[in-house]
Amino acid sequence: MCIRDSCPRGAGRSYGDEALLDSQVLLDVSAMNRILEFDEEKALVTVEAGARLIDIYEQVHYRNLTLPSSPTESHSTVSGAISANVNGKDAWRQGSFAHQVVRLSMLTADGEVLEIDRSHELFDVVVSGIGLTGIILDATLQLKPIPSPYLMVHRYPAANVDALLETMDKVEQSYDLAVVWMDAYARGDKTGRSVIHAGTWIEDDATEAQRKELLAAGYERLDKHRRLGLGLHEAFGPLLSLALYAQRPMLKVFNWLYYVMNRFGERNGPSSNTELFLRFSFEASFTVPPAHLVCGARGYTVQLTFPKSQAREAIVELMGICQSSPSPPVTTILRAHKADDGLLSFSEDGYSLNFEFHPKKYNEVESRKAIDRIIDATAKRGGKIHLAKDQVMTPEQFARIYPRHTELLEYKRRLDPEDLFTSDLARRVGLTPS
Template sequence: MEGQLTGWGRTAPTTATLCAPTTAAEAAAALRDAGGRGAVARGLGRSYGDAAQNAGGTVLDMTRLAAVQSLDLEQGLVGVEAGVSLDKLMRLLLPFGWFVPVTPGTRYVTVGGAIGADIHGKNHHLSGSFSQHVTRMRLLTADGATHELRPGDELFDATAGGMGLTGVILDATIQLLPVSTSLMTVDTERADDLDDLMHRLETTDHRYRYSVAWIDLVARGAATGRAVLTRGEHATPDMLSPRQLADPLAFRPRSFPAAPRGIPGGLLRTATVGAFNELWFRKAPREKRGQLQRIGAFFHPLDGVPDWNRVYGRAGFLQYQFVVPYGQEAVLRSIVEQLSRHGCPSFLAVLKRFGEGGPGWLSFPMPGWTLALDLPATVPGLGPLLDRLDEQVLAAGGRIYLAKDSRMRPQSLPGMYPKLADFRALRERIDPHGAFTSDLARRLAL
């Protein structure tokens, strides 16, 4: 069956042959029949760009390979097929007092996608990325063989963050995090500008497991980079009310009506986003400690609005995420100022601090500052602006996140990812005929 696919940003649609294997054997058969344009695996489609698209080729929808294979409640280990979502894991595991070790801003991500993009969350400064909590995985390669991989294996390290280009992840075992409630204790504070924000993060982040800052990228002048800083920990039973203690591990995420179809593309202008950002900043407390929040509200607020990506209109949006090393704060400051001067209407912009990077050859995180922002695709001059920012990130020794990218130029990639040559060489060795490919792979010559 043919179908048109996009990433979560809803830009650059392409058509591919779609198949949905229910077993490893069916996945291998689909790979054999893929033809000259190759194949790529796809989960729930939450990569923002073209990583899970394959124009004229085959796309394997892995969401039907979604069995929980094993669960060790003593050691906190769960074995799952690649199509299991983080949402399913949370619903299954929280009642037993276990939580996923890393979650991004959405829980609608499959385990296979979490490994392929080596996702990170609000706790990277302490806990690293998702693949650092994977104890084993099984990979289907281009020759039809399956390989049992463990951390330190060359193919494991190439697959973690490898964007699905080394093979099809079939299943994996994950080390979980013990928790005693399904609530978070949250501290919130406002920062007056970017320097104030970075100082607060540098001096106090080590006190918290989770940390993130929302930045107002429309604010200018003395308020440039003003932010709302939110940090949290898993709440303990002694923090709960008697009513909450009756079911301390309950996980009931709230849901709201879906975003409507046909939203006008010009709705998110600088003026409207500026008004929203002003309201959001002013309603945040100057300082509030120990507020109890549901896990869904703290980690995944947008998941409560199905199809929220429609608010950007038919043209869609880009998410731009970069990291620059510690010591390059001037570059971060300059980029924030340029985005503000350009009038980029972004109401979703978050700054975090990364800890040590993982072993993945193409994994995005590295020690430094990472800024992620959503931008309507219709912003005038957006392409040239982001090209200039790419150059500054590259010159600073930073990189762009491949799972978010939809427009980077291929010549920027080698300087951002030092292990790229090794990755390409391994792909040439294990997949000489290019059985695994994607729109992203062709665009960036991966």
């Protein structure tokens, strides 16, 4: 066998096959992880491709700086975050990760190193370009000053889709970060029942040294939670998988309880607490074991967008499809976004819904039909499916969802006509220059 094709890979935290290439070469950049330069005054940091987001936080957060658009998975590398143009809980304010990229350098298939800034014609090709145009070597990122590493977090229960959208309108105007837990099992006039978690940066009078100490304890706690999550999974994972055979009644009760608890938590206003950003943003990726462990070999995630102008009908339709599936989603999360120009960007002036599905062997075919209906419902509204989380799209579905892939292919024919850089995902959805 001649090994020629290769796939750039950061930390391998994509859910699907975006950073995989069966029987070929993975170009793992995770050891290229140095912070090359930090300019505190201008809030700029230059890092090698494999630096992880959490490593950047360790260097800058205690100085009251943050890296906007950080995904929940803080172990993602900078090059993985750029190539997948990931998003955070601040996506409607800060946009996707590309918004923070000032410049980057990229090694092309013919050995040339290109310097690409925001005005370069390749900028919107490389960000969101899922590693198909070359290997990102380093990047400079714009950090954002914050008053402290703390957030004030409010929780707003919403009885249905109308209450949800009305509250989100207000949240988007006055908060910095938000994430919505949604009950995909609520029906009728309760469709879209949710709890909105909204955070605002707040002042704190700790000194820099105190913040450093406090955050070190915060990282340690997150690591402890990771070990706890994995330990619990090891002890009770098989039981949980078994329990998921009764997921419909179980999650109906769980979701209802979660909503009711938050409803009762409201006394003279929404329930609230102060919390480290680290916890608000990253806790879930530490505590919840990797999806393949929780959801099993057949589990998968689908994250899709829809425009704000069609939010109500999109949510009602998507919840209806989920409920008609033999295995409705185990978790459903909504986020607000804003659009950008990356050719394969997962972005939208609107919202995204992230579903975690856990189909069983006996209902796999029927479950897949529901996914196809979800993809159709997304395509008809011009929405996107997040490639970093996809493992199901067909070439036909991909072409409908990402019509600008033809532009990416034109650049690829110029930069990498031999298709040196590819991935299982690129091959699955037909993203090859020939």
